[in-house]
Amino acid sequence: MCFYSSCTLRRSNMEGYTLISSGQCPLLNARSHAKLNYDILHDDKQNIYLRFVSNSGGGFFSPDIIALTAIKDVLQKLPTEKVFSSTVFNCLFVGKSANNASFLAAVLRQEGMLCPSSKHVYRHQIGNLDAICKNHAVVPNKTTS
Numbered sequence: 001m002c003f004y005s006s007c008t009l010r011r012s013n014m015e016g017y018t019l020i021s022s023g024q025c026p027l028l029n030a031r032s033h034a035k036l037n038y039d040i041l042h043d044d045k046q047n048i049y050l051r052f053v054s055n056s057g058g059g060f061f062s063p064d065i066i067a068l069t070a071i072k073d074v075l076q077k078l079p080t081e082k083v084f085s086s087t088v089f090n091c092l093f094v095g096k097s098a099n100n101a102s103f104l105a106a107v108l109r110q111e112g113m114l115c116p117s118s119k120h121v122y123r124h125q126i127g128n129l130d131a132i133c134k135n136h137a138v139v140p141n142k143t144t145s
């Protein structure tokens with residue numbers, strides 16, 4: 001069982017976090033024209049986090065702030081060449097919106113940490129696990145990532 005309560009923080013404000021970048025990505029469903037808005041954050045120790053901000057399609061999501069280290073931990077436990085579904089990320093969320101895992105996968109695809117499977121629209125392959133740091137010129141805390 002995978003649960004990262006210490007890496008998932010439920011916060012309604014940004015106290016203790018600095019916004020690195022905001023992004024927007026399409027949802028995984030190609031028929032949807034909705035966009036998901038997200039933030040990339042860091043704390044005073046340079047640990048990196050993601051959070052969902054809004055969804056133009058109206059689907060619910062949890063306001064959890066997810067540690068990049070927890071995301072990497074989940075991905076590093078998967079076989080590199082295998083495809084997988086978004087449900088591997090369910091363990092990262094305190095809130096239980098059914099959309100959380102697929103929304104996170106959409107963000108990770110946008111950032112390059114995941115690649116779409118060539119055989120199934122809702123399956124993924126591991127991409128570049130350091131993509132977020134490289135895309136946003138972030139130097140992560142070496143002791144936690």
